[in-house]
Amino acid sequence: GENVEQHPSTLSVQEGDSAVIKCTYSDSASNYFPWYKQELGKGPQLIIDIRSNVGEKKDQRIAVTLNKTAKHFSLHITETQPEDSAVYFCAAPKSGYSTLTFGKGTMLLVSP
Amino acid sequence: DTGVSQDPRHKITKRGQNVTFRCDPISEHNRLYWYRQTLGQGPEFLTYFQNEAQLEKSRLLSDRFSAERPKGSFSTLEIQRTEQGDSAMYLCASSFLGAGGPYNEQFFGPGTRLTVL
Numbered sequence: 001g002e003n004v005e006q007h008p009s010t011l012s013v014q015e016g017d018s019a020v021i022k023c024t025y026s027d028s029a030s031n032y033f034p035w036y037k038q039e040l041g042k043g044p045q046l047i048i049d050i051r052s053n054v055g056e057k058k059d060q061r062i063a064v065t066l067n068k069t070a071k072h073f074s075l076h077i078t079e080t081q082p083e084d085s086a087v088y089f090c091a092a093p094k095s096g097y098s099t100l101t102f103g104k105g106t107m108l109l110v111s112p
Numbered sequence: 113d114t115g116v117s118q119d120p121r122h123k124i125t126k127r128g129q130n131v132t133f134r135c136d137p138i139s140e141h142n143r144l145y146w147y148r149q150t151l152g153q154g155p156e157f158l159t160y161f162q163n164e165a166q167l168e169k170s171r172l173l174s175d176r177f178s179a180e181r182p183k184g185s186f187s188t189l190e191i192q193r194t195e196q197g198d199s200a201m202y203l204c205a206s207s208f209l210g211a212g213g214p215y216n217e218q219f220f221g222p223g224t225r226l227t228v229l
């Protein structure tokens with residue numbers, strides 16, 4: 001089955017700095033990679049996703065890059081704001097299935 | 113609000129009791145997923161439905177757990193003879209399987225937090 005590793009587990013930045021979270025996956029057949037943001041007491045919310053036919057996708061201050069050869073993908077947040085503080089999860093699909101395997105999460109803290 | 117809803121939001125029960133959770137997906141979504149999340153971990157897949165058919169069950173789903181989606185709309189997750197290890201957040205998500213393939217955005221509900229004493 002799919003194994004997803006996520007680093008770092010915690011990340012502290014100053015407001016305005018950039019933040020990068022990295023994930024690796026094990027199944028070379030995986031072709032869909034979403035990122036979720038989870039705030040305290042809430043369910044995860046999809047913030048961006050990428051499919052294997054592209055190497056990068058941007059949405060305002062958020063971008064995701066994908067390296068299929070190395071089997072890793074990264075979340076980039078620029079000009080961080082305190083409201084970006086949350087736990088972020090990467091995920092990848094299990095081979096041959098429609099379900100997702102999640103990383104263990106990164107707690108991002110943005111200090112004013 | 114047309115998002116995914118879950119009920120109850122919190123449940124405290126004693127070991128050995130049965131509990132049932134409900135999930136109402138986004139109305140036009142034909143896929144519904146159940147996940148379990150423990151503190152400091154990502155969501156772990158339990159089971160999912162396409163319409164009323166249960167298509168996959170994780171090894172995490174012991175025989176004390178049962179899920180249904182009788183009319184292809186709302187779903188229930190029942191845990192029988194609860195154990196302290198069942199304490200977790202139970203998340204429901206829904207998506208639409210369409211022409212774009214199986215990997216479409218999963219929308220999550222707020223979860224039901226279960227505490228087994």
